[in-house]
Amino acid sequence: MIAGDPRIWSDPLEFKPERFLTTHKNVDVRGQNFELLPFGSGRRACPGISFALQIVQLALASFLHMYDISIPSDAKVYMTETVGLTNNKATPLEVLIKPRLHLPSFMD
Template sequence: MWSIHRNPRIWENPLEFRPERFLNDLDNSNYYGNDFRFMPFGSGRRKCPGIPLAEKLLFFILASLLHSFEWRLPYGTVLDMSGKFGIVMKKKKSVLLIPTPRLTNLEINC
């Protein structure tokens, strides 16, 4: 999975964190396991059954966090995108971000 998502024949600068690369090809994106360039949910019989729920929840939660806070790295810190190999891909060094409330009366409604 790691090598598929970082194939230099498919992705320009595959080891560089550039989420905007997915915006240009948004209409042709297919992460249901049919396009083998990008398979975050697996494919075939072992495909994740919760894809529709994950799509809706991820969008809502991420949008809420981005809307409510300004996110930044601690002063003098450089973002390290190197990974640690194992059963799952982890970051070598954890990312620490500092959230600053963007809204004046930030309330969490559940």
């Protein structure tokens, strides 16, 4: 399975994003480390890598800065995926999003 080799990834099916801050913090996502190829590799690799890495960070940081994000008290987060070409959640995520900044009036 792509990116699911237990010889490379401990608990490959577990959602453990913290592994990229610890055991795998030096993995290169630009196509040089074949155990993780989110943008592909070689001549047909994604030409938008640099743009994408900056935009993902900017968009995520802006979102986290502007909103308080929580789940309803009775809700649970399930990480099970469906089978398919892309990763979809088997159980939809219920999220409450609340603005945490006072916007200037022109943005009302």
